Amino acid sequence: MKVTMTTNDQNHIIHDEKSEKVKKYSILNQLALKGQTVLVGSSLMEFFPINELQQTLQRNYCIYNRGIAGYVTADLLASMEACIFELEPTKLFINIGTNDISASDYELEHLIASYNKILTQIANRLPACRVYVMAYYPVNAKAEFPFVPRESMDEVFKFRTNETIRDANKAIEQLAIKHGYDFIDVNEGLTDAEGDLKQEYAVDGIHMLPNGYAVVLNNLQKYL
Template sequence: MTNIEGDPALPEVHDEKKEKVRKFNILNQLALKGQTVLAGSSLMEFFPINEMQMKLETRYCIYNRGIAGYVTADLLASMEACIFELEPSKLFINIGTNDISAPDYRLEHLLANYDEILTQVARRLPGCRVYVMAYYPVNAKAEFPFVPKASMEEVFQRRTNEAIREANRAIERLAAKQNYTFIDVNEGLTDEEGNLNADFSSDGIHMYANGYAVIMNNLLPYL
């Protein structure tokens, strides 16, 4: 049942994203400040960094503050919980692919929001090393056993590798403008046609741990 605005008799619709922000508010009170933070959407949230950093040297302390479903406007609205409360010394951002998937997607709108995100970080965390991550490729061709291909057709009409490459070029320029570092950690993720390797993905967009293992290996020089 959905809530009718202004009717107190009906239950509020559960907002999972807001709940995650609240959980982060509480977690951040217990976390070490000045460490490394990952921020973004589902492709960041699903990064199994807790398991993977167990195999790294103990000097690494990485907090994942990605939230599935986030667009750039969502991250802008929750910068305190996802970034600032942790006062990171290093910040890795991957946000914007859900913007690309949206029916009303405009690259200039994504860039305006992303620019404001980076501007706020520069103002609040002047000593933080910020890494703007390239968007990951997709695979619209392969069949995935747990996801009907038809259910992804609308998304892949807009979220194409061509659109992703265009956005990557744009955010690379944006990172340079803000004096931050653009990093492409996608090497090894694609097949011979340049699509996301189907063995790494559950639906052509989201990845299993083996895909993230490739990304983690590419990230190590920056950690």
């Protein structure tokens, strides 16, 4: 018999998966070195294979990835102890908010207000930490991807457009400046002639393959 999952069932599973990752991070944090570099955000950060890719660099870094797929700014606000503060980072790279943008009720003002709370808490708890607010990556809503049905992404691309992302980037840049943090755009080389995420770097038009993240890491090196 085929069992059909309701939206509530799916949301419950997603919530449990997020909670499980937070629990895992809390345990790992007890074993981690303090005062290192931390990456935090949503799936675009969690899927960044930083430990594999950094093997190509001349210098070795100690970097902890605390990204969690599906996270919105409110989720990060609720789990900053495990994702950030327990590690006491001296450098912090943040990419959070693209899932806020994907929501049907998205408002830029709400995103900035929530992001502001995140940065305010970081400033209060980690005054000596060097914080890098990362620009959101471009998307590609035009290309076809072999393993992802186009119709499964149509709803997301109604709201998550490159124009919306550019507007959000301008706003979070000003927010970073307000807090005295660095806004960094490491997107050079990711886009095609039309300003879309290059198809060869994309899984589904939003998430990236390792070759795309290799471009990001190359642009990110000077900040590590």
